[in-house]
Amino acid sequence: MAVARMNVNCSIQSSLSCILKPSSFFSFRTAHFKNRLYLPQNNFVSPKRSLLCTCSSNSNQANASQTGEKAEAFVITTPLYYVNAPPHMGSAYTTIAADAIARFQRLSGKKVIFNTGTDEHGEKIATAASAAGSSPREHCDVISQAYKMLWKDLDIAYDKFIRTTDPKHEAIVKEFYSRVLANDDIYRADYEGLYCVNCEEYKDEKELLENNCCPTHLKPCVPRKEDNYFFALSKYQKSLEEILAQNPDFVQPSYRLNEVQSWIKNGLRDFSISRAAVDWGIPVPNDNKQTIYVWFDALLGYISALLEDKDQPNLQTAVSLGWPASLHLIGKDILRFHAVYWPAMLLSAGLSLPKMVFCHGFLTKDGLKMGKSLGNTIEPNELVHKFGADAVRYFFLREVEFGNDGDYSEDRFINIVNAHLANTIGNLLNRTLGLLKKNCQSTLVVDSTIAAEGKEFKDTVEKLVEKARFHYENLSLSSACEAVLEIGNAGNLYMDKHQPWSLFKQGGDAAEAAAKDLVIILETMRIIAIALSPVAPNLCRRIHSQLGYSEDQLDNLNWSETKWGGLKGGQVMAHPQPVFARIEQIKEDDNDGAESPKKAVKKKDKKKKVQGVIEA
Numbered sequence: 001m002a003v004a005r006m007n008v009n010c011s012i013q014s015s016l017s018c019i020l021k022p023s024s025f026f027s028f029r030t031a032h033f034k035n036r037l038y039l040p041q042n043n044f045v046s047p048k049r050s051l052l053c054t055c056s057s058n059s060n061q062a063n064a065s066q067t068g069e070k071a072e073a074f075v076i077t078t079p080l081y082y083v084n085a086p087p088h089m090g091s092a093y094t095t096i097a098a099d100a101i102a103r104f105q106r107l108s109g110k111k112v113i114f115n116t117g118t119d120e121h122g123e124k125i126a127t128a129a130s131a132a133g134s135s136p137r138e139h140c141d142v143i144s145q146a147y148k149m150l151w152k153d154l155d156i157a158y159d160k161f162i163r164t165t166d167p168k169h170e171a172i173v174k175e176f177y178s179r180v181l182a183n184d185d186i187y188r189a190d191y192e193g194l195y196c197v198n199c200e201e202y203k204d205e206k207e208l209l210e211n212n213c214c215p216t217h218l219k220p221c222v223p224r225k226e227d228n229y230f231f232a233l234s235k236y237q238k239s240l241e242e243i244l245a246q247n248p249d250f251v252q253p254s255y256r257l258n259e260v261q262s263w264i265k266n267g268l269r270d271f272s273i274s275r276a277a278v279d280w281g282i283p284v285p286n287d288n289k290q291t292i293y294v295w296f297d298a299l300l301g302y303i304s305a306l307l308e309d310k311d312q313p314n315l316q317t318a319v320s321l322g323w324p325a326s327l328h329l330i331g332k333d334i335l336r337f338h339a340v341y342w343p344a345m346l347l348s349a350g351l352s353l354p355k356m357v358f359c360h361g362f363l364t365k366d367g368l369k370m371g372k373s374l375g376n377t378i379e380p381n382e383l384v385h386k387f388g389a390d391a392v393r394y395f396f397l398r399e400v401e402f403g404n405d406g407d408y409s410e411d412r413f414i415n416i417v418n419a420h421l422a423n424t425i426g427n428l429l430n431r432t433l434g435l436l437k438k439n440c441q442s443t444l445v446v447d448s449t450i451a452a453e454g455k456e457f458k459d460t461v462e463k464l465v466e467k468a469r470f471h472y473e474n475l476s477l478s479s480a481c482e483a484v485l486e487i488g489n490a491g492n493l494y495m496d497k498h499q500p501w502s503l504f505k506q507g508g509d510a511a512e513a514a515a516k517d518l519v520i521i522l523e524t525m526r527i528i529a530i531a532l533s534p535v536a537p538n539l540c541r542r543i544h545s546q547l548g549y550s551e552d553q554l555d556n557l558n559w560s561e562t563k564w565g566g567l568k569g570g571q572v573m574a575h576p577q578p579v580f581a582r583i584e585q586i587k588e589d590d591n592d593g594a595e596s597p598k599k600a601v602k603k604k605d606k607k608k609k610v611q612g613v614i615e616a
C-alpha cells in the first residue's frame with residue numbers, strides 16, 4: 001500500500017515546497033473531533049515529520065521506480081462533472097490539464113492515481129431528465145457515458161471514474177455524514193432565503209445583482225423556505241483562517257488565495273446540507289424525507305473514487321488507498337466549495353485536507369464569453385473529431401497560461417498547431433529521417449553521445465529539457481510546452497546551420513560529419529518525444545516508433561531518459577512518414593469552377609473551411 005509514503009507528500013514540486021504543514025491539521029482535528037473514531041495512525045500526518053521537508057530531488061524521484069524503491073504517491077482529481085448537460089469545453093479543459101499533469105508525474109516515477117467522474121444527484125438532474133423524457137437514472141447513464149467517450153477521444157488516461165450514484169459512494173457519504181453529526185456539526189433548522197436552482201445554493205442577498213439575479217447564472221433567485229439540516233461551517237472560521245495563513249500554497253494561483261481569505265474574513269455562515277424537496281439524492285441517514293445536498297455528496301467522490309469494487313465501502317479503507325489528494329484541479333467558479341466548505345467538512349470528520357487546490361480560469365471564444373444563448377460555445381467532441389486529440393490538447397495547454405483565462409479562435413488554433421507540431425517538430429523529424437534513409441540506409445552511424453562530443457548543442461537541449469521539467473512540476477503547462485518547442489527550434493537552427501544535405505554531397509569527412517548531425521537531430525527528437533508526451537501522447541508515440549522503438553519500450557518510459565545518449569549506433573529508424581499532418585484551411589469555393597455572383601461575394605469574405613486532419 002502507498003499509505004506509508006503518503007504522510008508528507010511534497011509531491012507537487014520543490015519550488016512550491018512542502019505545501020501544507022501537517023502539524024496544523026493535527027491540532028485542529030483533535031480539537032474538533034470529539035468522538036474520535038479509530039483511523040490507522042498513518043492516515044494522520046505526523047507532526048514530527050512536518051519539520052522536515054522530504055522533497056527529494058527530481059532525479060531521485062525519477063529513479064525510484066527503477067531502483068525498486070516504493071514510488072511516491074500522487075493523487076490528482078478533476079471535479080466530478082455535473083450531468084445536467086453533455087460535456088462542454090470547460091470540463092474538457094480541466095481534464096486535459098489533469099491528464100497532462102498525471103502523465104508527467106507517472107513519467108517522473110510517481111505512483112499516480114488520477115480520479116475523475118460524474119456528479120449525478122440533485123434537482124437540476126431530475127429536471128433535465130424529465131425534460132428529456134427519461135428517468136434520472138437513464139439520463140445519468142447516458143451523460144456519464146458521453147463523458148467517458150469524450151475522455152477516450154481526448155486520450156485521457158484516468159485511473160478511477162466515480163459516479164455519485166454508485167452504491168460505494170453512497171456508503172461513504174452516509175458514513176461521512178454520520179461522523180460530522182457525531183462531531184456535533186449538524187443541526188436542524190428552518191431556513192428562508194433566496195435560492196439559485198442552477199447553483200443549487202441559497203444565496204446571500206449581498207452577492208446578488210439587480211432583481212436578485214445570481215451573478216453566475218444571471219437568472220433571478222427564488223424565495224424558498226425549508227426545514228433543513230445545517231452544517232456548522234461558522235465553527236471552522238478560525239481554523240480555516242489559520243490553515244490558510246500557515247499554508248499559503250494551499251490555494252493556487254496565489255491571487256485566488258486572497259479571494260478565499262476575504263470570503264472567510266467576511267464571516268462564514270452555516271449552510272444547509274439537505275433538501276426536503278429533492279427526491280433524486282442520497283437520503284439523510286435516519287431521515288428519509290430529506291436528501292443530502294448535492295455538493296456535500298459530490299465532494300466525497302474524491303474519497304469514494306479511491307475504492308475498488310472489491311473493497312469494503314468504508315471511509316477507513318478509502319482513505320488508506322490514497323487520501324489526502326495531492327492536487328484538486330478546479331475551475332474558478334467552484335473555488336468556494338473546494339477551499340472553504342470542503343476543508344471544513346474534512347476537519348469535522350477528522351480527515352486530512354488535500355495538499356493543494358489549483359484553480360484555472362475560463363475559456364472565451366473569439367474574445368467573447370461563451371454561452372449557449374449566444375450560440376458560440378466550443379464543442380469539445382466536434383473539435384477533437386475535426387483536429388485530433390494531440391492538436392486540441394496542445395493548443396489549450398500551450399495557449400492558455402494555466403490559471404488564467406484563455407481564448408480560442410479557429411485561426412489561432414490552426415496557426416499554432418501547424419507551426420509548432422507540423423512544422424517545428426513533425427517536419428524536422430521527417431526531413432532528418434529522409435536524409436538518413438537516402439544517405440545512411442536509415443541506420444545511425446554512431447551513438448548519440450559520440451555524435452555530440454564537444455558540441456554545445458547537447459548542453460542547450462539538456463538545459464531546455466530541465467526547464468520543461470521545472471515548469472511541469474510547477475504546473476506551468478504552457479511554459480513547459482514552450483521549453484519543448486524551443487528544443488525543436490534549436491534543432492531546426494542546427495540543421496540550417498550545418499546543412500547536412502550539402503555535406504553529404506561533398507563526401508569524405510564532410511559526409512561523416514553530416515551523418516553525425518543526423519544522429520544529433522534524431523536524439524533531439526527522441527528527447528522531445530518524452531518531454532512532450534504528457535501533452536501530446538499520441539504524437540509522441542508516433543515519433544518514438546519512427547525512431548525504431550517498440551510499443552513495449554514506449555509504455556515504460558521515464559523522465560530520466562530525457563538525458564542525452566539514448567540512441568545508439570546501428571539502431572535502424574523506421575520508414576519516414578509524417579507524424580503530424582498540417583491542417584489545411586481551404587476557401588469554400590476553391591473547388592468550384594464556375595463562379596456565380598453569390599460565390600464571388602463569398603470569396604471576398606474569405607470564408608474558410610477546415611479539412612480534417614489525417615494523423616499518420
Ligand SMILES: [Zn+2]
Pocket residue numbers: 196197198199200214215216217218
Ligand atoms: Zn446561480
